[in-house]
Amino acid sequence: MASCADVLVLGGGPAALCIASELHQRGVAVEGIAPEPVDAPWPNTYGIWVDELKDLDLEHLIEHRWSDTLSYFGAGGSEAADQPLVHGIDYGLFDRAALQRYLLKRADGVVWYHDSAERVEAGPEHTLVSCASGEVHKARLVIDASGASSPHIRRPDQGPVAGQAAYGVVGRFSEDPINSGRFVLMDYRCDHLSDEQRLEPPTFLYAMDLGDRIFFVEETSLALAPGVPYDVLKQRLQQRLDRRGVEITEVIHEEFCLFPMNLPLPDRSQPVLAFGGAASMVHPASGYLVGALLRRGPGLADSLAAALADPSLRPAELVSHGWQALWPAELVLRHQLYQFGLGRLMGFNESLLRTHFATFFALPREEWFGFLTNTLPLPRLMAVMLRLFALSPWELRRGLVLGAAKRQAPGFR
Helix, strand or coil: CCEEEEEECCCCCCCHHHHHHHHHHCCCEEEECCCCCCCCCCCCCCCCEEEHCCCCCHHHEEEEECCCCEEEEECCCCCCCCEECCCCEEEEEHHHHHHHHHHHHHCCCCCEECCCCEEEEECCEEEEEEEEECCCEEEEEECCCCCCCCCCCCCCCCCCCCCCCCEEEEEEEEECCCCCCCCEEECCCCCCCCCCHHHCCCEEEEEEEEECCEEEEEECCCCCCCCHHHHHHHHHHHHHHHHCCEEEEEEEEEEEEEEEEECCCCCCCCEECCHHHHHCCCCCCCCCHHHHHHHHHHHHHHHHHHHHHCCCCHHHHHHHHHHHCCCHHHHHHHHHHHHHHHHHHHCCCCHHHHHHHHHCCCCHHHHHHHHHHHCCHHHHHHHHHHHHHHHEEEEEEHHHHHCCCHCCCCCCC
């Protein structure tokens, strides 16, 4: 059996490196178990509003930055319907390698085992983790940061889990698919779809100019259970490009994403703590995670380091302390509000969604930004949601109150 650590972290992605590095910086003895080498390249792209990084002094981790940020919420096909809504705030794409190096450097000294955790057993003095290799590791506290599909985290069954699915291409094109130097958060124009397709779950384009005539274009669904199939997203992206006379001339990278949007909060009485996707930290309204990891990791690490300094605290007490620090009552209530809102939006057709987002982004910038980043205190969040309701046209208000049962029922309960 390996030596006993204060904390054993499961996983090797952004969430695992984030919490391991924060604990290590506070003098906690941390070890990790990762199925892949922790310095292996991360496959997915991570976007973020640059203002989220200013307070953290981490703007240097941005590889691409756009000031020309906008969305399209018209139906398309006419000059009026093709008018963009300008966001007026910078958006960034992480330099994945730089973010990974930054976290690894702060976690320098953490021992990582290249293995897979198969079983986690709680004991009175330590928690044991049995691995595929046959090795057994023990720690006073185990933190599962291995992702939303972890088998080691219990959560209540609240019906089907809605997934945000996306298919994207990094490549070169016969013509620029979006204007040079631009970032498009949401392009809901649907003039490339048939009448039959417009009755299906809506999707939107997420796109950015990466420079050197290379663009990233991604067809994305808001949330659905089950998620929109990749072949449907790929077809819609092709139709969108065809409508604008754009051909893909070189595929540099294909991206396939599917992550849960309305995952219930974990059972916080279980003997394992979680962080990141495993802890349901994906924003139920926006789907973003990395900003929350960087903001909430230090506070959780502070609380855990203080608790671990008391040698009399047993694993169950440490876990309970961690859950209370990660999901205090206010954050739980905010999460529930976001899930309620997502449940309503999942029932909207493309016309209602376009109206909703056009109304939402017409709110004052600090309000929609705070909503999307989950940085508004609960009273302010409730006030923003009430303001949004008051500004909405009648048809949208009806949908927000009553939902849209025909499409909501299979996807959200």
